[in-house]
Amino acid sequence: MAASGVDDETFQALWDDAFEVYKDRTGIDLRHEDSDFALHLQGCTSATSVLETLQKIASDFVGYREGTSKWRKFNRKLKPVLTVIVTFIDVAADGAISVSVPGGAVFVAIGLLLKATQGVSDKFDALIDLLESLELFFRQLSIRSEVPLSKESKHIVVEILVEMLKALALATQMMKQNRIKNFVRELVKGDDMKAILDRLQKLTTIESRMTAAEILGMVNQGKLVVY
Helix, strand or coil, X not given: CCCCCCCHXXXXXXXXXXXXXXXXXXXXXXXXXXXXXHHHHHCCCCHHHHHHHHHHHHCCCCCCCCCCHHHHHHHHHHHHHHHHHHHHHHHHCCCHHHHHCCHHHHHHHHHHHXXXXXXXXXXXXXXXXXXXXXXXXXXXXXXXXXXXXXXHHHHHHHHHHHHHHHHHHHHHHHHHCCCCCCHHHHHHHCHHHHHHHHHHHHHHHHHXXXXXXXXXXXXXXXXXXXX
16 A cells, blocks of 8 residues: 655656556557657547547458447447546646546557557457446546545555556567467466556555545545535
C-alpha cells in the first residue's frame, strides 16, 4: 500500500519506469512520439475524442470500419477504460500530480497497439480480449469520480495506470513479433501478461478498500451525506 506523504517525485519515478519499460519492449519513447496521430491523441480531452481519433487510425483496416460488428465491440470494450483514464486526469488537474499523469501518452500507446494489429483478424480479436480484461479493472475504479482523491489514493491510481501502460507495451511487442499461433491465449493468459493483470487485480483491490475507508471517514466528518 502507498505510504503516507507520497511526493511528486515518487509519482514521476513510477511514470519514468513505465516509459522505459515501454521503450524497451517496443522501441518507442512515448515521451518524444510526435507522429501526426500521436499529436492528435495527446490533444484529446474526452473518451469520445480519443475514440474518434482511433477510428481514423483504423479506417484503412478492411473489416474494422465504424459500423462493423468488430469495431462496435472494440468501441464498447475500450470506452469504459478511456472514460476512467480521462476522469482521473480531470480529478488530478488541480493538484501538483497533474504534471505526472500523462494521459495523452496512454492514449498514444493504445493507438500504437491498434496500428500494430495491421488489420489482422486474430490480432484484433486478441486486442478486444485484452481490453475486456482491462475493462473489468477500470469499471471498479469508476466510483472514484464521486470521491476526492487523497495523496495515497492518487499513488495507487498512478500505479494502476502504469501497469496498464506496461500491459499495452507487452501487447504491442507481441503484435510486432507476429506471434499468431494461439495469439489470444498468449496475449491474455501468457505468464508475462498474467503477472501484469495479477498486479492490476491487487492494486484495484487495495484501491477499493481505500475508497471504502475514505468514504467512511468523510461520512463521519460530515463531509459526505449518505441518503
